[in-house]
Amino acid sequence: MNTNFNGPMEAGIQQPNVDQFNAFSDKSVRLTFIRKVYGILSIQLTITMAFVIGFTLSDEVKGFAVRNSWMLFVALGFSLVSLITLACCGVHRTYPSNLICLGIFTLAESVTIGFSTVFKNAEIVLYAVIITAVIVISLTLFAFQTKVDFTVFNGILFVCLLVLMLFGILLIFIRGKTMMLIYSALGALLFSAYLVVDTQMIVGGNHRNQFSPEDYILAAITLYIDIINIFIYVLQLLDVLSKD
Template sequence: MAWQGPGGYPGQGQPPPPGFYPDPSLGGGYPAGGAPYPGGGGPPYPGAGPYPQQGFPGAAPYPQQAGGGGFFPGSAPYVPKPPGYDMGGGNYNSTGYGEDGNGMQNFDFSDKSIRLGFIRKVYGILFVQLTVTLGFIAMFTFHDGTKMFVARNPFLWWVSLGVMFVCLITMSCCGDVRRKAPMNMVFLGLFTVAESFLLGCATINFRANEVLLAVGICAIVTLGLTIFAFQTKIDFTMMGGVLFVATLILMIFGIVLMFWNGKVATLIYASFGALLFSIYIIYDTQIMIGGSHKFSISPEEYIFAALNLYLDIVNLFLYILTILGATRD
């Protein structure tokens, strides 16, 4: 049989050199003469110099790769990393990264670049929503022709109410609708227009100075609460259950006021509602920014995050406007 030297030494496929004796226990043979053969107890190797190959059985240990991640015996086992492991400097864990059933990658939300991009997208969408809403409010407040048109066509109010509820329920219950573009933007746009129309109809019953004052107070309160939510070390994301109970109480209180209405009761109701949705702004903001808070929303849910903040601000504006209207002479 052809002599196969380790690492091709002195040549593969060549006849064995003189003195090569087969050894069935080694599966081949070893040369004879000179220095002892490394790791074996057979005849000596020809010549006195050391065997030129490294890593031969019985010689020095196999060379290791840097960092202990080699494939050679004695090194640390190789653990494959998922594709895109080092994207954006994120960390890998069993729950924060991978692929879901739709093939979309779920990044660890603690990654700073992903979180900042998500926050910018949410506030960009929220800015467009509030701009559209302010345009409707200004048109209904200062344009008499719009007021007369709405008064002559009351069915528009019911149509807007139906569109608003359908879009809200669809985006809240159907994850594919609010995650896949452009469907998510279409539903959010329809919801924003319908909600803005309803808010415009609500402002008809108030004076222009009351509406402007409510807008200013709402903007200042929202800005202050947002800054507070970013800076505070208090984790408001753990208050979800308390806020849900408070919302139920507010809803029951509102139903009671439909049958028993009074100035004092209205002020209490509106004040409680303004306080509740002020806390909701902090709660939804901290869920959006994630980080060290206990609960955080997925970066894919930018439509849902913008929708939550928009509803918080809209409700805060309505309750502030109700307080101002109830305090008039």
Template structure:
């Protein structure tokens, strides 16, 4: 590359000088062009070159507030302000393009916090609508005796709701475009919530009314307390994703074992472990939604996914608490 640069430099000298110059490779240069360069140099331009001397550069007499120097004293440029930026020194003190780095960082952090707060409000707004629908189905199937008897004698409705719930859940979990693009994401979430609420109402109809009300109250208190804990604690639960996934797998295998080994004690142990694991999951998903100081976080575009996670955590906590109450009374 250095040889090429030198060769081009020698060729450029040959072109500008017009002489029979030998270039870097020993070849004769270009012949001189007719009338180029002009004899005697270029004609002088008006005002150029500027005169050199003690008074150069000339004072800016047209600037407002300029005080001419005394006679016989050469003009000198004012000292540069050490607090100006390079662009201000070049373009003047009125240049406003340079912004302090700390201010830009603070503006970025403020913007990120604003986006995250709006994301949290949207997630909890969707979650409140989901819980209201589920609570309505639970109250309907618990207090309306004809509906309670009808759904208990038609178990095919439960399997239909279960199939719809699984299809919607897998679609939203595996297809990113479905859960991000409106209104498709709201449609799937609404269908999923209806199917899950129907299953919750049917499960609640098999328990006594006071047991259901007690489970709803305990679940609300537990979820509220865990949410406050997740918001103010310094512990980062977002690093526990692998451990919680392994705990859910163990819980599932324990549930399959509990089907064949039935008993009050094993049911209480299974329900207690399930309530504990999904309580940790509620803290984990809440901190994922919060972001900020935590290691992992959910993108603000995933508000449907975040609301779905929190809703499933609360539903599972309610079902396990209801199972504990029912097993302790049976």
């Protein structure tokens, strides 16, 4: 299952204002913000990885998932509601409500991702994790170092996301290995581009669009969604390629 919430979350993001630039002009503020974002992201990914390992390797967990498939839909519901609450209701700046919603969202997403791996070969899941890690680390380093401002392409990426979603709906009615390969490859590519853009929005500097220092929860969730979607699409791609 894919959680393609990036576009709507970023549609209203942040043209930098004078106060925001003044806040980030202090190097310590910027570094504190970045540490918060990646600290939260590390915890989220650790929790999700624990669920993926459990759903992939444990026969008991697999059996439980098969017997209780309704939990997937409950998790999707909690994930969607908590994300909307954080992104659209201003809760991401309100302590401790932001941490509570963040915890609910992370656990719900972890369960959802766990269900997506339960019937996959463990070796394929491992390869997907490794490939995703390489992509994320490489693109993060690139986004930190490059002088090109990719945040100006936010609108174009949102349009591409809408097209990808329509492509996904089309696949419900038209099945085929080639179509799935194209869809998975495009999905991984799109969210890789989103990862670069969102990383630059966190780094700040002279980029046109950026997060404000108070939006560390929202920034962490945005990166988390990028990484999770890259993993899901890479996993789909490897799964299709493994079937003759």
